[in-house]
Amino acid sequence: MxxxxxxxxxxxxxxxxxxxxxxxxxxxxxxxxxxxxxxxxxxxxxxxxxxxxxxxxxxxxxxxxxxxxxxxxxxxxxxxxxxxxxxxxxxxxxxxxxxxxxxxxxxxxxxxxxxxxxxxxxxxxxxxxxxxxxxxxxxxxxxxxxxxxxxxxxxxxxxxxxxxxxxxxxxxxxxxxxxxxxxxxxxxxxxxxxxxxxxxxxxxxxxxxxxxxxxxxxxxxxxxxxxxGGRPEKPVRRTRAVVDLPPPVVLSGVSVPGQLTDVTFTVRAGEVVGVAGLQGAGHLSALEVVCGRTALSAGRVDIGGRGLPHSLRAAVRAGVAFVPSDRKRYGLMVDRTVWENTTAVSWLALGRGGIAPARAGLVRRTVELTERLRLRGGPYDVVGRLSGGNQQKVVFAKWLATDPSIVVLDDPTRGVDVGVRAEMHRIVGELAAGGAAVLIASTDLAELTEVCDRVLVFVRGRITGEVSGARLTERALAVEMQQTNGAGRAEAGS
CATH class of the missing domain: 3.40.50.300 (P-loop containing nucleotide triphosphate hydrolases)
Incomplete structure (x- = not known):
């Protein structure tokens, strides 16, 4: 009819x-x-x-x-x-x-x-x-x-x-x-x-x-x-040197019920590796495993040479920094000052500076980091009064203060303007150039092509492809993310 x-x-x-x-x-x-x-x-x-x-x-x-x-x-x-x-x-x-x-x-x-x-x-x-x-x-x-x-x-x-x-x-x-x-x-x-x-x-x-x-x-x-659309593809050929040491991030055969099935990958020092997938594909679950926020049902994880961290605090002590996508909910104390936010993890979680470090030292460290990040705001400014882009820089500063060897980024430039986005990408490049292993997820495929050396594509809880080199374009990622590899809509963990 x-x-x-x-x-x-x-x-x-x-x-x-x-x-x-x-x-x-x-x-x-x-x-x-x-x-x-x-x-x-x-x-x-x-x-x-x-x-x-x-x-x-x-x-x-x-x-x-x-x-x-x-x-x-x-x-x-x-x-x-x-x-x-x-x-x-x-x-x-x-x-x-x-x-x-x-x-x-x-x-x-x-x-x-x-x-x-x-x-x-x-x-x-x-x-x-x-x-x-x-x-x-x-x-x-x-x-x-x-x-x-x-x-x-x-x-x-x-x-x-x-x-x-x-x-x-x-x-x-x-x-x-x-x-x-x-x-x-x-x-x-x-x-x-x-x-x-x-x-x-x-x-x-x-x-x-x-x-x-x-x-x-x-x-x-x-x-x-x-x-x-007709946006020109701009594959980036990297010249970053990858440190020839045991990789600080190793996942072998990792499974999480309903989320991941037999996931294996490494991230080497000096490398920026992206994870991509449609909603529920499992790529964000992989980040949570690295950060000690998700328990495994199978497989082995080695993070910073210390095995699987069983909490976010343990992950921090293993050298992991985690920059979340929801900065206001998970990344910031919006009613506190810039210096209190910036030093929170290095002082409270890692105990640097002793039981009662001098405020002057914490403020001095904050100034060093915020100048590096070109943050518009002083150490005594309340974070909630800063712009969204500067709030995100405070989140970065907080984790840079821990001197991480592994940096995990979940949509790090969401909600920021083009200028701040470019600065965040500069920081990611500097972290990798300094020998950190960087793992990043982003809903913006262009961002992944701009900052990553390679991108792992997740479909239904499994890694179904890797895109790198001249193939690393938005279009290639988008097509790869839609593939089912003949598996149909297989439930992760089944």
Missing amino acids: TYGDVLVAQKLVKSYGGVRALDGAGIRLRGGEVHALVGENGAGKSTLVRILSRVLAPDEGAVRLASGTRIAVVSQELSLFPDLTVRENLFPRHAPRRFGLLDRGAMDRAALPVLTELGLDLDPATLLGELPLADQQLTEIARALLRRPGLLILDEPTSALPAAAVDRLEQVLRTLTGRGIAVLYVTHFLEEVMRFAQRVTVLRDGRVALAGEDRDEVDVPELVTAML
Whole structure:
């Protein structure tokens, strides 16, 4: 059966503080179709979804919705309550009542057909938290369907799901489109675009790079090209010398249940090694292993010649510095001064300077580091009053104060401007040139090509490839990250 347009958005513009998140973007969604929306981080996908779902109003442009059509959104982060029952989660508001009391029978009569349609054979009185993640995700979809939407927006619905759950979702999508529902499917997994969608739209820099193309008319490399555009590839040929000593980072056959399977790699002194992957691919778990934040089920780890660190403190004592992506949550004490932040690890964790070191010495060390990092701010400035870029420099300073031999960086330039980004890259180069082993993850593929000697690509908890030398380009990484090596969506640790 052929269905008409459910939603048409045209010439959408949305700016945040002078930066255009959307610049004339649009999309056309038809009933009975799965329409995939893809693009790099920062391409404008989230802003477009928020406008389509009427959370945001565009600065310019228009969204036309078919008369009487309801929109339901299932976000990547579940908005359910694990301590409540499935029934209570399905009817958070406007639940059927009888004589002023909740009518559980009416709730179940409304819910059970939808749950059955989604393949959920469960008692609505079950606590949601007792269900596996896949069933929780399908419960959220069930809650959305109880609103009888004409348009269902699924935002990264499979980022944390194993293979069997993705197969179930495929059946669910067929059922929904068979009922004439339009599905907007937002994903990083291009294999899912080719598997699930009838059409695909690609956003790049807030503009439409590919508009509603028939899935059968494109392949994964063409989608990657549309996502990245015609930016010139600039492979960098390194001249850094790698120290000829036993490598300070060695992982051999490492497995972590649900996260990593048989992962083996080394990082040598003087080398910058990147790890890359789509969300949930396992590359960030590898960083956590090195930092002593994740326990193993199998394998061997040697960090700084001391074996596996069993805590972040032990990792620090082994010479590991960890610069997190969420600097405000994990990296800084925003209500304390620059000098207190900068010396916190070297003094408190490593005990340098004794039990009660003189403030003058700590401040002097802070000044040395902040001058090296070109930080705009004095040692007595409160960190929370600094710009985001200067806050990130304080995080770097804190770890440089430990004189690390191993530096682990998780998205180190997220949220900083171009100038600060360049300075951070300079610091990474200096660390490697000084003999440190550097391990870095980044959501920005261009960053990995700029600073790394080689990049390890993770897919489903395994290392599936290594890119280096003249091959180390954004496009090569993007294509490699989408490969399944014939393994399909294998659950890590299975």
